Amino acid sequence: MFIAFREEVSAVLADALDDCGYPSDDLGIEVPPEEFDAVLASSVAFRLASEAGAPPPQVAGELADAVDLSETIYVDSVATQGPYVNFTPSKTYFADALAVREESGRLDSIGDSVVVEHTSANPTGPVHVGRARNPIVGDAVANLLEYAGNDVDRHYYVNDAGRQMAVFTWAYETFDESDLPEPERDRIEYDMVRYYRTGNEFLESADETAVEAAEAEIESILQGLEAGDDDTYERVGEVVDAVLGGMKECLARLPAAFDEFVKETRFMKNGDTDDVVARLKSLDEAVYEEDAWQLDLDGFEKNLVFLRSDGTSLYTTRDLAHHEWKFDNYDRAVTVLGEDHKLQAGQLKETLGLLGNDTDQLESVIYSYVNLPEGKMSTRAGTGIDLDDLLDEAIVRARDEVESRLDTRDRDDDLEEADIERIARQVGIGAVRYDIVSKQPTKAITFEWERALDFEAQSAPYVQYVHARCCGILDDAGEVPDGDVDALTEPEARDLLREIARFEGVIDEAATDLQPHQIATYTRDLAEAFNAFYRECPVLSAEGEVRDARVALVAAARHTMANALDIIGVEAPVSM
């Protein structure tokens, strides 16, 4: 509806401008304020005024007269309001909005295959809140692109060949269970991270000879990986797979699921990294300084080292091979990454271009880390709030809320223990996700328990509640009739239809901008429109055509809300 409406407006307006002898490169199409009936408007008359030698309202009138609506389906009428040219929707526009169900917001396939890489946290220990934006934003970006008609794969790139993993492997093989503190939680990555922390502590505080011996062992692990030594792969792989297994379980609680975990060692073993290194060396930008191969990239503040003086590759070297593999297999590649990786990402893209790749197909979504009031979270140092703890606490608090509301609850549907548990989980985890996904990712967040777990505010339960209300009405309404849009005469019903019709446009724009927070903003607009309708238009007590149409509208609203929540990864409760 909205997208077709917009296309119709563009077409008829461009024609009208041509007919009047004005340039049609700038249509000035915008969304009018709420109080207008128009779905779209144009402010182009402002800019044509001086050329036309007439005041903007007069130009607007001339254009409105020239607009030909004989072929349009969704645009019903055109009118001027001062300097603005307003386009109002037809009955078909509202009727189509009333008819949306499960498919609400899903755009036609555009046939692009897209890989969304997100999270990709090093397998060093429990997922902490500092990085929690990554899986939450990443999952939403992937969902969004899917709704926008792309064929999406979700990848987690596993850094299993870096120095960190070599340190971890050495620590795991060196220290004994008895040297370690009790694990914070009964899951494998909490068990394993104790080796990593103890190992790092040792490297920082042990005497020089002991550290040298340890470093020699770490170095031999890195060399083993570089040489493709099977035994080394196996040793490192054991640690990586164990820790990653636990992290997957944590992420599954959000839930964030992946189609593939791509290990960087894959691009070492198959020779791609060596191939990249050879090609990099032959570039004009390649320099050999201080025994290390580097790239002197234009416009970057530091050289990109791609081969250490000991001959081993670096993260970015392997990532180059990784991205060429993505380009071979997908039309587009989107990466969600923290702002601290921005410089590296810029160098990666530049270098991929030098290697002959079309870098237009690579896009990033940058987010800033969640910090504690006292500073950064770190797995190594053990400073940080574990995502598991945040989710646990969210569920506990949500459960308290559910229980405290049981006494005053109007609806007599007798919630069972299983329902209480379900609602607590949906609301608790939903609130955490919504809080994160509803903000622009570039804004810094300082973690505070009270704020992260605020169920008031502009929060998940507010929009989830609308879905639950819809489900409650539909449960009692029986079969959902098609409904006649002419029976929906109240402005609140019309406004709700407009919001529903707009959903596809919101998805289109949010997907183009890779900004899932626009969907979160939309859920609030939709919720407000529904609540106004709910207040003014009784559904079950209405009769005949009116009741049928209102039931259909509730069904359309319910599915639209469900899909909007689906995109941002927040569950849609059938009751609350």
Next chain:
RNA sequence: GGGCACGUAGCUUAGCUCGGACCAAAGCGUCGGACUUCUAAUCCGAAUAUCGUGGGUUCGAAUCCCACCGUGCUCGCCA
């Protein structure tokens, strides 16, 4: 110090990419109202803003440009 990002009511944010009906929109908090009626995790109303500061471009700037201030990130043969 260089580069990048962010700065909007007391607090948390939307609007900024694409300037226009914006003398700026929400939530929390404050104050006052609405449940014998489809779930009150709801709704209605009141008060609260030099849109960081200064300049510029424009018929028009929260939105674009420049400078400055503040905060964060970054400037490793780490990732």
